[in-house]
Amino acid sequence: xxxxxxxxxxxxxxxxxxALASLLNLEEDMEVVASVGRGDEILPAVRRERPDVALLxxxxxxxxxxxxxxxxxxxxxxxxxxxxxTFGRPGYLKRALQSGARGFLxxxxxxxxxxxxxxxxxxxxxxxxxxxxxQALSASPNPLSERERQVLDASTGxxxxxxxxxxxxxxxxxxxxxxxxxxxxxxxRNRAEALRLARERGWL
Numbered sequence: 001x002x003x004x005x006x007x008x009x010x011x012x013x014x015x016x017x018x019a020l021a022s023l024l025n026l027e028e029d030m031e032v033v034a035s036v037g038r039g040d041e042i043l044p045a046v047r048r049e050r051p052d053v054a055l056l057x058x059x060x061x062x063x064x065x066x067x068x069x070x071x072x073x074x075x076x077x078x079x080x081x082x083x084x085x086t087f088g089r090p091g092y093l094k095r096a097l098q099s100g101a102r103g104f105l106x107x108x109x110x111x112x113x114x115x116x117x118x119x120x121x122x123x124x125x126x127x128x129x130x131x132x133x134x135q136a137l138s139a140s141p142n143p144l145s146e147r148e149r150q151v152l153d154a155s156t157g158x159x160x161x162x163x164x165x166x167x168x169x170x171x172x173x174x175x176x177x178x179x180x181x182x183x184x185x186x187x188x189r190n191r192a193e194a195l196r197l198a199r200e201r202g203w204l
Contacts, residue, residue: 003029004029005029006049006051006053007032007052007053008034008036008051008055010041010042010057011037011084012061014037018035020032021035024111027115033051034049037061039060041062051076052078053081056069056082065083070099080102081103082104083104084106084114085105085106087202088129089132097126097128102121103128105127142201142202144198144204148178151178152179153195154167156195179191182198
């Protein structure tokens with residue numbers, strides 16, 4: 001009897017989540033055992049259902065899919081993480097693989113290709129969108145430090161220096177220093193532009 005691969009899907013668009021689950025459930029060797037719409041629901045679902053594979057989107061409410069990759073593999077070492085996203089950016093690909101993801105695919109691919117990628121990853125291979133892999137090889141490395149990324153990301157929505165300092169438990173002067181450094185490294189004119197450029201390049 002063929003073993004069935006247990007799959008978790010993390011996707012914030014309900015229609016896409018349902019369609020993906022329905023299509024994967026048509027595969028004889030696959031079963032979607034959990035689907036969540038928020039990033040902060042991923043780990044509880046992993047602990048509860050113990051999936052063999054976790055398909056994670058990147059931009060999720062609550063927490064980014066990129067943020068939880070390491071925690072998923074630490075919580076359930078045998079779980080294979082594959083990023084399935086609209087945002088095919090070289091910076092995201094590098095961060096995902098460095099965090100322990102085994103695959104990185106964009107959503108415009110047919111489900112048959114996704115199913116094949118799942119099987120390849122379970123067999124120990126790395127499955128990455130070929131065009132994105134080529135782009136990643138020529139892309140500039142992320143120049144931002146971990147703290148610079150945190151401070152820049154915390155500035156989303158026009159947060160004030162005081163807001164960022166409180167959220168990250170830093171002094172206002174330290175926040176200003178990190179923001180200034182991030183603005184310089186992204187060749188931006190201000191922090192809003194630095195945030196936009198960093199997101200476009202997949203550095204956040």
